[in-house]
Amino acid sequence: MRIGIVSDTHMFSRARTLPEPLVRGLQGVDLILHAGDWVDEAVCDLFEALAPVDGIAGNNDGMDIVRRFGRRKILELGGYRIGMVHGHGGRSTPDTAYESFRDAEGKGTADIVLFGHSHIPFKEERGGMLLFNPGSPTDRRRQPRYSYGILQLGDRVEADHYFFDKTN
Numbered sequence: 001m002r003i004g005i006v007s008d009t010h011m012f013s014r015a016r017t018l019p020e021p022l023v024r025g026l027q028g029v030d031l032i033l034h035a036g037d038w039v040d041e042a043v044c045d046l047f048e049a050l051a052p053v054d055g056i057a058g059n060n061d062g063m064d065i066v067r068r069f070g071r072r073k074i075l076e077l078g079g080y081r082i083g084m085v086h087g088h089g090g091r092s093t094p095d096t097a098y099e100s101f102r103d104a105e106g107k108g109t110a111d112i113v114l115f116g117h118s119h120i121p122f123k124e125e126r127g128g129m130l131l132f133n134p135g136s137p138t139d140r141r142r143q144p145r146y147s148y149g150i151l152q153l154g155d156r157v158e159a160d161h162y163f164f165d166k167t168n
Helices: 020-025 043-048 063-069 093-100
Strands: 002-006 031-034 053-055 072-077 080-085 112-114 122-126 129-133 146-153 157-164
Touching: 020 146, 020 157, 031 043, 043 053, 080 093, 093 112, 093 122, 093 129, 129 157
Parallel strands: 002 031, 031 053, 080 112, 112 129
Antiparallel strands: 002 146, 072 080, 122 129, 146 157
């Protein structure tokens, strides 16, 4: 299973259309997961034109997105448990994401945790969980490049960042 991972699109204040490098990179994915800060529910339609979509709401999303996706979830895909949370509300975004999917005994409740919020691409194995932030394809903030991720689920998990310079 090949899954496109995006977050922090902040549309339509940052961009009016999906960046062409992102659209090309998401061709042929089985699913797109968005880790929050869509900002406008109409963004979902742009992604749904490429593949089925699921996700969670971020701190900049309105109640329409919260009602549609929720703020935290676990999906079972390709034999893996994938936790999704935006990651805001703590001192460190990766720590907040990690803590969101640890049980009372300190064990992970997900195999993979997808998050956003910081706009900083991140990939780390911690406590038996893969933490992955795709960065942002439309609002790079202080990052040198725009980014998104591809998650491949098979006998093993592969998670890769893809970077590009211009949004269109």
